[in-house]
Amino acid sequence: MTPTVIIDGTPVPVNGHRNLLELIRSSGVELPTFCYCSDLSVYGACRMCVVEVEGRGLQTACSTPPEDGMVVRTTTEATQRIRKMALELLLANHQGQCQTCDRNMRCRLQALADRLGVRRVRFEAPADRETQLDEGVALVRDPAKCILCGDCVRMCSEVQGIGVLDFAGRGSNVRVTPAFGRSIDEVECVYCGQCAAICPTGAITVRSAIDEVWKAIHDPARTVVVQIAPAVRAALAQHYGIAGGEHALGKTVTALRRIGFDRVFDTSFAADLTTVEEGAEFLRRRASGGPLPMFTSCCPAWVKYAEQFQPDLLGQLSTCRSPQQMFGALARKHLPADMGILPEDLYVVSVMPCSAKKFEAARPEFAQDGRPDVDAVLTTQELIRMIDQAGLKPAELPAGALDLPFGFKTGAGVLFGASGGVAEAVLRLLSGGRGRVEFREVRGLNGLKEAELEQDGRPVRVGVVSGFGNARALLEEIRAGLKSFDLVEVMACPGGCVGGAGQPWPADTGMRRERAEMLYDCDAVQPLHNAADNPFVSDCLERIGGSDRHAAHSLLHTGYRPRRRIDGQVIELDEKPPAARVPVSVCIGTNCYLRGSYDTLKRLMEAARREGLEEAFDFQATFCFENCKASPNVRVGEEIHGGVTPEEADEFFRSRLLPLADGRSCAAARE
Amino acid sequence: MTQAVAVREPAQDAAGRRFERIQQLVEEYGASRSALIPILQKAQEEYRYLPEEILTFIATALDLPPSTVFGVATFYAQFSLEPVGKYVIKVCDGTACHVRKNQALISSLRSRLGLKEGQKTTPDMRYTLEIVSCIGACALAPAVVINDRVYGQMTADKMKAVLDEIERVEAAAAGDGKEEQ
Ligand code: SF4
Ligand code: SF4
Ligand code: FES
Ligand code: FES
Numbered sequence: 041m042t043p044t045v046i047i048d049g050t051p052v053p054v055n056g057h058r059n060l061l062e063l064i065r066s067s068g069v070e071l072p073t074f075c076y077c078s079d080l081s082v083y084g085a086c087r088m089c090v091v092e093v094e095g096r097g098l099q100t101a102c103s104t105p106p107e108d109g110m111v112v113r114t115t116t117e118a119t120q121r122i123r124k125m126a127l128e129l130l131l132a133n134h135q136g137q138c139q140t141c142d143r144n145m146r147c148r149l150q151a152l153a154d155r156l157g158v159r160r161v162r163f164e165a166p167a168d169r170e171t172q173l174d175e176g177v178a179l180v181r182d183p184a185k186c187i188l189c190g191d192c193v194r195m196c197s198e199v200q201g202i203g204v205l206d207f208a209g210r211g212s213n214v215r216v217t218p219a220f221g222r223s224i225d226e227v228e229c230v231y232c233g234q235c236a237a238i239c240p241t242g243a244i245t246v247r248s249a250i251d252e253v254w255k256a257i258h259d260p261a262r263t264v265v266v267q268i269a270p271a272v273r274a275a276l277a278q279h280y281g282i283a284g285g286e287h288a289l290g291k292t293v294t295a296l297r298r299i300g301f302d303r304v305f306d307t308s309f310a311a312d313l314t315t316v317e318e319g320a321e322f323l324r325r326r327a328s329g330g331p332l333p334m335f336t337s338c339c340p341a342w343v344k345y346a347e348q349f350q351p352d353l354l355g356q357l358s359t360c361r362s363p364q365q366m367f368g369a370l371a372r373k374h375l376p377a378d379m380g381i382l383p384e385d386l387y388v389v390s391v392m393p394c395s396a397k398k399f400e401a402a403r404p405e406f407a408q409d410g411r412p413d414v415d416a417v418l419t420t421q422e423l424i425r426m427i428d429q430a431g432l433k434p435a436e437l438p439a440g441a442l443d444l445p446f447g448f449k450t451g452a453g454v455l456f457g458a459s460g461g462v463a464e465a466v467l468r469l470l471s472g473g474r475g476r477v478e479f480r481e482v483r484g485l486n487g488l489k490e491a492e493l494e495q496d497g498r499p500v501r502v503g504v505v506s507g508f509g510n511a512r513a514l515l516e517e518i519r520a521g522l523k524s525f526d527l528v529e530v531m532a533c534p535g536g537c538v539g540g541a542g543q544p545w546p547a548d549t550g551m552r553r554e555r556a557e558m559l560y561d562c563d564a565v566q567p568l569h570n571a572a573d574n575p576f577v578s579d580c581l582e583r584i585g586g587s588d589r590h591a592a593h594s595l596l597h598t599g600y601r602p603r604r605r606i607d608g609q610v611i612e613l614d615e616k617p618p619a620a621r622v623p624v625s626v627c628i629g630t631n632c633y634l635r636g637s638y639d640t641l642k643r644l645m646e647a648a649r650r651e652g653l654e655e656a657f658d659f660q661a662t663f664c665f666e667n668c669k670a671s672p673n674v675r676v677g678e679e680i681h682g683g684v685t686p687e688e689a690d691e692f693f694r695s696r697l698l699p700l701a702d703g704r705s706c707a708a709a710r711e
Numbered sequence: 712m713t714q715a716v717a718v719r720e721p722a723q724d725a726a727g728r729r730f731e732r733i734q735q736l737v738e739e740y741g742a743s744r745s746a747l748i749p750i751l752q753k754a755q756e757e758y759r760y761l762p763e764e765i766l767t768f769i770a771t772a773l774d775l776p777p778s779t780v781f782g783v784a785t786f787y788a789q790f791s792l793e794p795v796g797k798y799v800i801k802v803c804d805g806t807a808c809h810v811r812k813n814q815a816l817i818s819s820l821r822s823r824l825g826l827k828e829g830q831k832t833t834p835d836m837r838y839t840l841e842i843v844s845c846i847g848a849c850a851l852a853p854a855v856v857i858n859d860r861v862y863g864q865m866t867a868d869k870m871k872a873v874l875d876e877i878e879r880v881e882a883a884a885a886g887d888g889k890e891e892q
């Protein structure tokens with residue numbers, strides 16, 4: 041006999057379901073939830089999923105394992121009362137105005153209040169709620185709208201393994217916040233936006249650039265060009281109910297022209313360029329003995345993650361700019377002349393599935409004389425909204441063609457939108473195959489995928505991870521020597537860009553899979569499949585430098601730097617430092633701490649004491665000087681000295697600190 | 712009526728030693744999640760509150776996200792993230808004390824300590840003023856507690872005498888400290 045649960049009088053086989061909630065849903069009853077997500081641990085706090093279990097009374101279905109013979113009722117007087125009351129309490133706490141909220145009509149709180157028929161709220165809001173809006177470069181937190189479901193907290197710590205957000209305080213003062221109530225831009229957030237994608241309300245949203253873009257479009261002096269990222273087309277196809285990503289893109293191109301964009305390009309072109317550059321870089325590294333594995337660099341959240349958490353690997357990140365930024369650099373360099381306009385009148389927009397791309401576009405490396413290469417980044421959702429604002433219906437429009445030269449791509453460029461796509465594009469290039477060589481091992485939604493290719497008689501071992509929890513686990517295995525790769529692709533979002541935070545809701549597993557499949561279909565309908573065959577890419581490389589690798593390099597490549605996780609904190613080790621002392625700060629950030637900087641600090645202070653020079657120095661412990669590769673670091677005055685291990689400390693004191701103290705120590709000795 | 716006050720040590724030693732103590736705690740308890748609460752307790756004993764940068768250091772040493780450490784430190788009432796003065800003055804605001812005009816006492820204390828609206832601790836970290844609910848000393852109303860010692864039937868004048876005495880002790884201690892150097 042298979043274990044069976046009686047749900048509302050009907051026997052339902054358990055069928056391996058982990059909890060009553062999933063079992064009940066599988067039986068066709070859509071139980072409401074806020075705090076349950078199949079990819080995260082069970083929290084059981086929102087009480088929306090209550091059911092009555094015979095002999096046990098009211099239970100939260102999400103946290104109750106199904107047992108053979110259980111008799112469950114989902115809609116009873118008590119379950120309805122409790123759900124409604126829980127919802128009223130949430131609504132009392134939720135200080136938002138639906139009409140002006142970014143999530144209006146897409147909010148789960150709003151939808152459930154409607155579905156359960158809440159017509160009045162009998163509770164008062166607590167007076168001391170945190171309501172300060174936190175507007176960052178890529179994300180906006182509006183704590184007044186938070187219903188404390190904890191979904192974002194678990195997403196960031198369980199899936200991304202970072203833990204930027206957590207509950208703080210207690211009682212009526214509980215809130216979800218970055219450490220110390222800091223703003224999201226002052227902490228270690230990598231802007232993947234997965235917290236925003238899972239938040240049921242408008243408490244975390246992606247910062248909108250819609251107003252800026254309209255302004256540029258309405259400005260007659262501006263020429264506005266736009267690039268559209270690979271993953272966007274799949275979400276557009278789903279959203280508008282158009283069969284096929286390329287077809288949906290074509291119709292969207294028409295909509296964009298009607299809105300007033302002067303040129304419409306495809307980021308997949310820049311992705312082809314990235315593949316060619318990255319493939320060449322890989323071969324160079326391999327020929328010159330590494331260091332390998334080389335890591336991909338197209339995901340800006342991964343780049344920031346590596347800068348903060350894996351600074352020792354920064355030398356292994358491909359120096360290739362992401363496709364968005366390659367496009368930005370090329371657009372600035374060539375379009376003004378090609379289009380006969382002044383460079384300052386060119387306004388460059390990108391449409392991305394991603395929140396982190398907003399941060400990337402704002403990085404100072406990608407600006408010239410203060411003007412960013414990419415002026416504004418719209419998400420897929422924002423693009424859809426602009427099309428709505430213009431009253432256009434892409435499904436009813438004829439398909440338009442992308443502009444040349446940056447509108448022509450091979451199928452490989454479109455693959456970038458799915459996890460494994462960058463790896464597959466590079467593998468195709470390395471394989472030298474002309475047709476559509478498929479590397480199925482790197483496709484699909486698994487957290488880690490592996491593939492191997494023979495190249496010049498040597499294997500190229502490729503690893504593909506998405507989600508930082510998976511990435512971190514893989515990096516640990518690589519460090520421990522348990523796994524070894526030549527090339528590793530890392531994407532922040534589970535499933536890759538198709539599951540980015542800029543894509544329409546919901547971004548659940550089913551949607552991600554469907555979008556990825558659409559991209560593989562887009563590849564299939566292209567005439568070319570290997571980035572090396574893209575004639576416009578070869579032209580472009582010829583044009584920017586020809587044989588001059590250096591010119592191409594400065595335009596298409598970038599560099600990375602270690603980055604501190606949390607802004608400005610100092611531990612004073614002298615209470616009232618007289619101004620005349622030499623300031624000596626020892627870094628106790630993670631990398632330096634792990635290399636013994638605490639002992640370095642102790643030894644330096646001891647040495648000062650031994651020499652009777654405590655008064656000459658002002659010792660401090662500080663966090664990350666962004667020089668982690670040289671850990672442990674000591675800053676004397678303005679200068680940072682690396683490699684000051686505890687063993688080196690005494691020598692360092694003698695050679696570097698003692699001379700600075702000399703004048704002062706003589707004075708002290710005379711006294 | 713005064714309390715024993717530790718002789719003031721040279722400043723940089725005190726600060727350096729406190730921080731050293733935190734590192735010792737990490738070594739003692741081991742760098743694990745379960746060590747967090749005991750380490751926070753001891754850290755609070757050292758600093759009399761939990762400064763942000765010390766919490767960040769503990770997070771670094773235990774390999775936990777700072778948000779988690781902040782979450783724990785704000786969850787338990789025993790922890791304070793605000794600086795607490797050397798002398799914590801608690802004025803009872805229970806019903807008995809309230810009807811016996813503790814308000815006058817509170818406002819005279821505020822002006823004597825120079826505390827602005829919303830400020831609890833004096834900038835020199837000597838005093839913290841807290842208004843607390845009934846401390847169970849209603850017979851002595853209005854009651855004031857300074858570092859665990861209860862003072863009953865307080866008036867503004869009596870309060871002034873107590874504070875003058877504390878100041879005298881502190882001044883003497885500071886003088887000793889200087890001579891030693
Ligand atoms: S954007 Fe990503 S890293 Fe930042 S808080 Fe959200 S889930 Fe965490
Ligand atoms: S911010 Fe959103 S996801 Fe996070 S706890 Fe609040 S309501 Fe839930
Ligand atoms: S979904 Fe079960 S308690 Fe929230
Ligand atoms: S941890 Fe980054 S420089 Fe010390």
